Amino acid sequence: MNHIILSEQINNNNMKKKTAKKIIAFSIIPLFVIASVTIFAVFSINKSNKPNGVGGLETSSVPEFSQETDNSSILNDEINLEELIETAPEDKTEEETLFYQTYRVQPGDMISYIADEYNITQDTIISVNNIRQSRLIQVGQYLKIPSLPGILYTVKKDGETIEQISEKYSIDAQKCAAVNISFAGKELSAGETMFLPGAELDWVTRQEINGDLFHKPLRARYWLSSAYGWRNSPFTGQRSFHGGMDMAASQGTPIYAALDGVVVATGYNATYGNYVIISHHSGYRTLYGHMSKITCKKGNFVYTNTKIGEVGSTGLSTGPHLHFTVYKNGKTINPATLIN
Numbered sequence: 001m002n003h004i005i006l007s008e009q010i011n012n013n014n015m016k017k018k019t020a021k022k023i024i025a026f027s028i029i030p031l032f033v034i035a036s037v038t039i040f041a042v043f044s045i046n047k048s049n050k051p052n053g054v055g056g057l058e059t060s061s062v063p064e065f066s067q068e069t070d071n072s073s074i075l076n077d078e079i080n081l082e083e084l085i086e087t088a089p090e091d092k093t094e095e096e097t098l099f100y101q102t103y104r105v106q107p108g109d110m111i112s113y114i115a116d117e118y119n120i121t122q123d124t125i126i127s128v129n130n131i132r133q134s135r136l137i138q139v140g141q142y143l144k145i146p147s148l149p150g151i152l153y154t155v156k157k158d159g160e161t162i163e164q165i166s167e168k169y170s171i172d173a174q175k176c177a178a179v180n181i182s183f184a185g186k187e188l189s190a191g192e193t194m195f196l197p198g199a200e201l202d203w204v205t206r207q208e209i210n211g212d213l214f215h216k217p218l219r220a221r222y223w224l225s226s227a228y229g230w231r232n233s234p235f236t237g238q239r240s241f242h243g244g245m246d247m248a249a250s251q252g253t254p255i256y257a258a259l260d261g262v263v264v265a266t267g268y269n270a271t272y273g274n275y276v277i278i279s280h281h282s283g284y285r286t287l288y289g290h291m292s293k294i295t296c297k298k299g300n301f302v303y304t305n306t307k308i309g310e311v312g313s314t315g316l317s318t319g320p321h322l323h324f325t326v327y328k329n330g331k332t333i334n335p336a337t338l339i340n
Contacts, residue, residue, distance in 0.1 A: 127151035222249040244325030253311040273315025289323035
């Protein structure tokens with residue numbers, strides 16, 4: 001009998017210990033949850049207080065600036081950190097006020113990201129900073145950021161007025177006059193520069209700067225055998241300037257027009273072999289050389305999906321490739337900066 005009673009007492013003690021452990025466990029869990037929620041809340045509050053996407057001059061003190069009397073200084077390619085961030089006159093509304101601040105390009109920045117951050121357009125940053133190739137902005141470069149979206153405009157001829165310019169760019173003439181108060185109500189002189197609030201670049205200029213104007217004339221696999229610029233001639237070994245880009249590809253690879261236009265010349269040349277020249281808008285022409293076959297005629301209007309010939313090795317050539325040249329108003333420019 002005593003053995004049975006002792007066994008029951010041991011079982012009761014074990015049950016009490018298990019119950020106590022459960023009570024302690026269920027007591028600790030809510031405390032752990034409350035502590036976790038508190039830590040998360042504190043972390044979230046601290047994180048939310050940190051500014052997102054802020055660019056700055058990263059100097060040890062606040063930069064000082066000097067007062068500007070007009071907008072002409074913002075055409076300078078180099079940014080003087082002593083320039084004024086223009087202050088708002090008391091008689092202008094906030095949306096009519098034009099002032100500038102500076103932004104230092106950070107790793108990973110693109111013009112589109114910066115424009116969104118400051119609620120302006122990509123055209124604004126491109127125009128105000130005189131950017132010629134948007135893909136080539138550099139980390140550490142300083143950009144001028146105006147308070148309003150718009151572009152810079154240089155007066156083309158004497159006698160232009162704000163009203164005429166505003167009509168041309170489909171913007172509000174009164175707002176334009178308010179921003180450019182020193183030019184309001186008078187005829188302008190060629191070379192004067194003003195800021196056009198709300199205006200945009202024309203599509204050709206935008207595509208030029210963004211490197212999206214031309215399509216690649218070869219759609220098949222190729223490799224760049226010779227870039228645009230100075231090189232040692234493969235024939236004489238002497239330093240010479242290469243006015244296009246050589247795109248090496250298999251014999252017979254189709255060649256397409258890089259931009260819509262009119263074929264103005266076809267033929268054979270001792271240097272370029274079988275060649276085609278196409279005239280495009282805005283003063284552009286393209287030349288395609290060393291073709292094995294020409295599949296278009298002078299006077300044809302061609303599109304970017306029009307086959308104009310095939311890759312070959314005619315003329316002065318070391319093997320099958322396409323020589324591709326882009327002319328702007330008669331001068332060669334680097335095709336690599338214009339093709340997407």
